[in-house]
Amino acid sequence: MQSLRNFFWFCSGAYAPLLKRCPSESQKYIGIGGTVFFTGLMAAISSGYALYTVFDYYFQAVFFGLLWGLMIFNLDRFIVSSMRKKNQAWKEWKLAFPRLVFAGILAVVISKPIELRIFEKEINRKLDDERTIMLQTSKKSLEAVFGEVSALGNQKDLLRSEIQDAVIFRDKLQSEYDFERFGTRTDGTSGIIGLGMNARKKEEQLDAAQIALDKLREGHQSRIDRLDEEIRMLEQEKSKALTKLEPNIEAYDGLAARLDALSVLTTDSPAIKMAGIFIVLLFVAVETAPIFVKLISPRGSYDELLDLTEHKVVVYAKEETTKQDSKSIWRLSKFRQALD
Structure with missing residues (x-):
């Protein structure tokens, strides 16, 4: 228990030998030291989380988090230990103002990663929405770049x-030919059964239409095959380009992205905004x-013993300075006498 007490005394920046002579002051400095220690601990945790989102490795996050926590702990300890009670309230508040401003800045820096951790689920949903939008935008951009695919598809x-029009025309001639052979009367047939003159003319027209369809189909199919090959190659290139973009979109999960998502959430949700303000105020407090x-x-x-101790040091320094000055004057006078 004494070792824990001494540790908190150390955290408060107090001089333990003097504090042991003041039992009534012990609890106050234990409370101050505990606050300084736990502030440094929270700074280490928050910076470790923030750095984990940057490096994505536990070792670097833990190492630099502890380093940051020790730095904040040392700064807080220095700020507290450098303040002295002189029974001059206005002067004390005047000297404390820069320290309060600096402590407030540290509180905001420490609280922000904790705020990111508290609203992590909401931030993750927001980042998923952002990634979906980015993916859709990338696909539209690629469609614009590979617009030739659409043109080839139209061709x-x-x-x-x-080809379909030619098939419809051939089928129409086939129907007229069949009607002519079987004696079905229509606007384009005679209604006479058998292979007469009209039937033979229809047959010749049907044969010519079939030959034209075959030639058209053969020529167009080779062109369609070439177009399919070009479209396939362009689709592969587009797929490769999208594959290269997807890792960058999936990696949109860094510290800046999370801060931006939190900013959007605080703008859209008054509850999250209010909660963020309370978290910052808590750390400021x-x-x-x-x-x-x-x-x-x-x-x-x-404070009385500390002033007395420092005063003794000042008095001792003055005495030693006076002694050294007197010895120097005496040696100089002896030196002059020897010269004379």
Whole structure:
């Protein structure tokens, strides 16, 4: 228990030998030291999470997170230990103002990664929506780049339409020929059964239409095959380009992307915005608590002993300086006498 007490004393920046002589001040500095320690711990956790989103490796995140936490701990300890009670409230608040501003900045920096972790599910959904939009935009861009695929498809449809028109014309002549042979009377047939003159003319027209259809189909099919090959090659190139873009879209999960998603969420949702403000205020309160404790607490016995100790050092330094100056003057006077 004593080792834990001494550790928190160290965290508060207090001088333990003097603090042991002031039992009434012990709990105050244990509270200050605990606040400083846990602020550094939260800084390490928040920075570790933030760095994990950057490096995506646990080792780097833990190492740099601990380094950042130690730096914040050292800064907080220095800020608290550098404040002294002098029973001059205005002067103390004036000196504490820059420290409070700096502590507030540190609180905002520490709270932001924690805020990202708290709203991680909402941020992940927002990032999924953003990735979907990015993928659709990329596909549209590729469609614009590979617009030739659509043009080739239109050419192929046109060739197939011409073949279909020829097939319809051939089928029409086949029907008229059949009607003529079997004596079915229509606007284009005589109604006489058998292979008469009209039937033979219909047969000749049907044969000519079939020959034209075969030639057309043969020529157009070779062109359709070439168009299919060109379309297949372009589709492969488009697929390769999309495959190259997909990893970049899937990797849209960094710290800046999450901060941007959180900014959009706070704009769209008043509840998330209010929760974010409360989280920041909580860390500001925790970060500035040791400074306010120093400011609002009365001057105690530890402050008296600390001033006395420092005054003794100042007096001792003055005495030693005076002694050294006197010795120097005496040696110079002896030196002058020897010269005379």
